[in-house]
Amino acid sequence: MSNTWGGIDGSISVSxxxxxxxxxDDGLELAHAITLGGASRWLPIVYVxxxxxxxxxxxxxxxxGLAYDLGGIAHVFVEPNRAFSYKLRSITEGRNAYGGAMGLSMPGQGIIRRYHVGWDIQNSxxxxxxLKLAAMSVRSQMPVLGWDWTDLQEQALRAQRERDRSRLSADDMAQLYDEEIANLQDKIRQLEIQVSSIGIISASDSEFSDDNLVQLIGPEFYSGEISDRIRLAMKLGLNVADQVGLDERSRVIFHKIIDxxxxxxxxxxxxxxxxxxxKDSKRVASALVSLLARHGYFEKADNKHIRLEALKGFEGLEAITLPKTPSDGRGLxxxxxxVERTLGLTKLVD
Structure with a gap:
């Protein structure tokens, strides 16, 4: 694959x-296609x-290392910067992976799941x-339209054995059989890995995961919001543990959640x-409107102020009023x- 022998998948070279x-603009168009499932035909895509x-x-x-391990199984695409992510979010109606999250995109479907360090993933x-197991599992469930590398090796060895049956010695035939068995054992190991990964990457609706919580509660106005608020609830519970007579088991669990x-x-x-x-008094109104529009708000202009209200689905986000006239440094x-207090961000940070 390093010599471009991997072939072409849609418009993407397999590597x-x-x-x-x-x-x-070309990069944004490519990322748009990945997000909506139009970039590849046969292989899933990990979008970083x-x-x-x-x-x-x-x-x-x-x-x-991830791209090397997934060579021929999935493509790996890496976003250049956060500003790019904002532009992508605006043209995909928020379907993209953003804020450091990793998106797994399927041909014809687009991003089907996002992964980030949080409740169920502790570190990088x-x-x-x-991510590697998820991509392998998804690929194994997609239609197979040809041989993979193990299949190719197996068929080549069988063809060689049949062709040379009459002139190979017993030792040579035994060696070919050993090589074929080794290839089959390798394939079995790959299947065992895929089966064992299903429980890790395919949480049921009843299991605790960020994705399931978003489905049950509603959209987040930033990636990881729900887990951050659960963490805050645990801290507040511990602060009043003595007053409300919180049991020891709950205290231990709350501490572990926070840790x-x-x-x-x-x-x-x-x-x-x-x-x-x-930062800039002359641009503060337009900058905040643009920023908050990417996080679940839409603009309603009043006489001397700009009123921003939350989109449907973002219950609990209060309206924000911004002055149209410039402010001094203290006012900014x-x-x-x-704005931080209105969004409920102040207490979420350690």
Whole structure:
């Protein structure tokens, strides 16, 4: 595959190297096709979204290792930066993976699941392994329109044995049989890995996972919001544990949830975005409108102010009123804090 012998899948060359998407119109068009399922025909795609400029939840080495392990099984595409993610979100109506999340895209379906460090994935090492298993499992359930590498080896050995049956010695025939058995054992190991991964990557509706919670509760206005609010609820519960007579078992579980459930990277990104949007007094209104429009709000203009209201499905998000006239430095800081409080972000950070 490193010599471009992997073939073409739709418009994508099959490779064991990641594709670093360019920050351009062509790159945006490609990412749009990946998100909606129009980029490939035969193989799934792992889409690595950015949580900053040239930064991701996986290191470059891990991304390259993931692409190598998935060579011929799935494509790996890497987003260039967070600003690119915002543009992609606006043209895909929020269907893209963003905020550092990893999206698994199926041909003809688009992104079917997102993965990020959080409740059920504790660190980047686990994230990489679960992505690999998920891609392998999804690929195994797709129609097989040809031989994979193990099938090709098996058929080649059989053909060689039949062709050379009359002139091979017993030792040579035994060696061919041994090689064929080794290939079959390798295939069995791959199938065992895929079967064992089904429980990890295919949570039922009754199981606790970020995806299932989103389906039950409604959309998040940033990736990982629900788990962050569950974490906050555990902290508040422990703060009043003595007053309400909370039992010891619940206290232990609450502490473990707080310890094991990190604050989502997307929360820190959103706070940084709010800080940047309230730096320039001349652009603060337009910058905040643009930012909040990507996070579940739509604009309603009043006389001297701009009123932003939450879209349907984002129950509990209060309306935000922004001044149209420029503010001084102190006013900008107060405005930023006001928006953070309205969104309920202040207490979510450790």
């Amino acid at each position: 064991d190297q990641p594709v670093w998407v360019t920050d351009s 979204s950015a949580n900053g400029r040239s930064s991701w939840q996986l290191s470059r080495n891990d991304i390259e 090492k686990d994230l990489k392994e679960i 094991k459930l990190p604050v989502s990277p997307a929360l820190n990104e959103l706070l940084l975005d709010l800080s940047r949007a309230t 800081k107060n405005l930023c804090k006001q």
